[in-house]
Amino acid sequence: MATQNVLILGAGAIGAFYGSLLSRLATLRVSVVCRSNFRAVSTSGFRVTSPTFGEYTWKPFKVFGKPADAGNPALGGLRKWDYIVVSTKALPDVSDDSVLLNGLVGDGTKVVLVQNGLGVEEPYVARWSSKGVRVLSAVTIASCEQVEHGVIRHNRWTRINVAPFKCPNDTGRDFVRWLNEVGVRDAKFDPEEKMQMLRWHKCAINAAMNPSSVLSGGAPNVDMSLDEEMSRHLIGVMQEVIDTAPKVVGIEMPKEFATAEQILASTKKNDSKSIPSMQQDWAKGAKMELEVILGAPIKLARAKGIEMPRLQSIYALIKMKQKRRDAGHKL
Amino acid sequence: MATQNVLILGAGAIGAFYGSLLSRLATLRVSVVCRSNFRAVSTSGFRVTSPTFGEYTWKPFKVFGKPADAGNPALGGLRKWDYIVVSTKALPDVSDDSVLLNGLVGDGTKVVLVQNGLGVEEPYVARWSSKGVRVLSAVTIASCEQVEHGVIRHNRWTRINVAPFKCPNDTGRDFVRWLNEVGVRDAKFDPEEKMQMLRWHKCAINAAMNPSSVLSGGAPNVDMSLDEEMSRHLIGVMQEVIDTAPKVVGIEMPKEFATAEQILASTKKNDSKSIPSMQQDWAKGAKMELEVILGAPIKLARAKGIEMPRLQSIYALIKMKQKRRDAGHKL
Known part of the structure; x- marks a missing residue:
């Protein structure tokens, strides 16, 4: 196989974890676009610890400081990447990140969206499919965190499911095979409709745990699951x-x-006191993935004449909470 | 008519407002039990301002510092009051306040519960009806606040509905007539079942506005009602x-x-930026009326096999938020 050029766009915990594994294949050249961790990663690469893969350092083929640089040959960029893995936070209410692929993609480029929530694929299809770009939809349950810039801790689970989205049936099988070859045994290729069900299913978990932690003042997953009234609520939302x-x-x-x-x-058996990612975002003053996790399912359901009362209440409350903080109110 | 002795138990804004009006009748002797405002009220009485009744000072017949004192003849108390108006916050999860009537009531005493929410009457009936005490259930929409100890500002509305609760049909008509006589034209006597519907109806408003303000970080009523997503939620809850x-x-x-x-x-037209009382309680670190406004309707509905998804989600979230603060977590 000819060498394939893979770009990880958004090399946070998840992107760096899978990127570091893919780079073990001699036929893949894996580069990254970093933001806040650019200085650390361009100097020392990533330090990864994992219960499955041990402890290792990964130096990406190229480290770019912004997406446009990855399309600039003078900086080692390419005008057309073979694969782009998008593992940024999905914030369609803040920005349409599909525009970041400008100058990086062309006929045959495959874009793998490893993002939470629903409706993340459409902006990429709308902007790029007429140019021959193919969109793959992916969901992972891997628990990873970047404990400091460039230092990735993989906690547990490796499963990632990948499926074509509005493109030919077999698109992306090679990506899953590569993951299998480097030891991600539970990387799995799925048909498009099953992927949508996977996304809804993961969304059920995210929509229950994430905003509930923010609204209740930062409760860990296990505390919520062990509280009697809260557990009724969590089951109700899911x-x-x-x-x-x-x-x-x-x-x-x-x-x-x-x-x-x-x-x-x-969740009751998870004694790690882990805090949902949305609460981690809230605690550091960052934007939360409200639209893809709450807004999108509500909107998709409403288009079919179905109301989601619990989700809608949660969505309204957390949006209002964010709006009040954005307006400078002390909460 | 022989002089009637009326005791206001919990002389906060609502209790002091109606007490001050009842005291205008020569045949009524109205005394109060104060807590935090005892010193101010026993020195200077209440200062009341009202768009309906003007500005006036009210010196209660007796001012007691605690309920037991109101039953102690040495302190001017009575072993049996004719009427006791209970206008404390209803916190059945914290304490059963029906016990406070110990030593103050006897055969023929009428107890008027001017409290929010559902299920507030039962503890009083259970403890006292076998002793000949009669329980009246009341709901008011009067907007009053105690701006400082002993200073009551009546903002608007005077309506109060009163009904017998598990006692003979006409019990309490005199109380409503007195209110009518002192100028509360919209004091109204209702049959028992209609009162329960009034309580549910007011509960609809309270269950929507109160916890939503707390969960969204202190939003005023009008801000919530003008937010599109929030207004869907509020209507959904009501x-x-x-x-x-x-x-x-x-x-x-x-x-x-x-x-x-x-x-x-x-609510959209209410430009006062008023904050729901539950959020006022939360902001000053006080207990919130979660059980009578949220827990009770959920429990009553569940006993009939009916689930209330929005209410249950709100209830679980706000209870968890309170539990976390009670446990000393920074929110």
């Missing part, structure tokens, strides 16, 4: 999403997906 | 309560009660 998904997507929820009760039971 | 009430109480919601849309429209 069930609302799980019940709505088949009506919107048009297929049954796959039988092997965990039920709301199973997810809650598993 | 509608959920309004739809549930007839199924629990067993009669239709009276046609003359405002709809959720009408309540929202009226």
Whole structure:
């Protein structure tokens, strides 16, 4: 196979973790676009620790300080990448990040969106599919964090599911095979509709845990799951999403997906005191992924005449909370 | 008519306002039990300002520093009061305040509960009805605040509805007539079932506005009502309560009660930037009336096999928020 050039756009914890693994294949040249961690990574690369893959340093092929640099040959960039992995936070209410691919993609480029929530693919399809760019949709449950700039701690799980989105059926199989080859045994290639159900299913978990932590003042996952009234609420939110998904997507929820009760039971056993990522964002004053995790499912359901009362209440409350902080109110 | 002895238990804004009006009748001797405002009131009485009744000072017949003193003849107390108006905050999860009537009531004493929420009457009936005490249930929409100890500002509205609760049909008509006589033209005597619908209806408003302000970081009523997503949520919560009430109480919601849309429209026009009382409590670190406004309707509905998804989510979130603050977490 000819050498393939892979660009990780948004080399935070998840992007750097999978990028570092892909780079183990001799046929792949993996580069990264960094933002806040640019200085650390361009000097020393990434330091990764993982219960599955051990402890290692990864020096990306090229480290770029912004997306445009990755398209500038004078800086080692390419006018057309083979693969671009987008692992930025999805904030469609703040910016349309599909525009960042300007000057980096062309006919045959595959863009893998490793992002949470619903509706993240459409802006990329709308902007790029007529140029021959192919969009892949991916969901991972890997738990990774960047504990300091360039230092990635992989906590547990490696599973990532990848599927074509509005492009030919087999697009992206090679990407999954590469992941399998470097040891991500549970990287899996899925058909498009199943991916949408996976996204809804993960959205059920995110929509329950994430905003509830922010609204209740920063509660850890395990504390919420062990509180009697809160556990009813969490199951209620997850069930609302799980019940709505088949009506919107048009297929049954796959039988092997965990039920709301199973997810809650598993959260109760998580003694890590982990805090949902949305609360981590809130605590550091960053924007939260409200639109892709709450706004999008509500909108998709409403278009089919279905209301999601719990989700809508949560969405309204957390948006108002963010709006008040943005306006400078002391909360 | 023989002189009637009336005791206001919990002489905050609402209790002092109605007490000061009742005291205008020569046949009533109105005394008060104060807590934080005892020193100010026993020295100078209450200073009341009202758009309806003007500006005046009210010196209660007796001012007691605690409920037990009101039953101690050596301090001017009585072993049996004719009327006791209970206008304390209703916090059944913190304390059963019906016990405070110990030594103050006997056969024929009427207890008027001017409190928000649902289920406030039962503890009083359970403890006292076998002793011949009669319980009246009351709801007011008067907007009053105690701007400093002993200084009561009546903002607007005077309406108070009073009804017997599990006692003979006409019990308490005299109390309403007295209010009418001193100028509260919209004091109204209602049958028991209608009072329960009034309580549910007011609960719809409280359950929507109060916790939403706390969860969104202190938003004023008008700001919430003017926010598009929030207004959907507020209508959703009110509608959920309004739809549930007839199924629990067993009669239709009276046609003359405002709809959720009408309540929202009226809130949009309220340019006072008023903050819901629950948020005022939260801001000063006080306990919130979560049980009577949220817990009770959820429990009553559940006993009939009805779930209230929006209310339950709000209830779980705000309880968790309070629990975290009580545990000393920085929010």
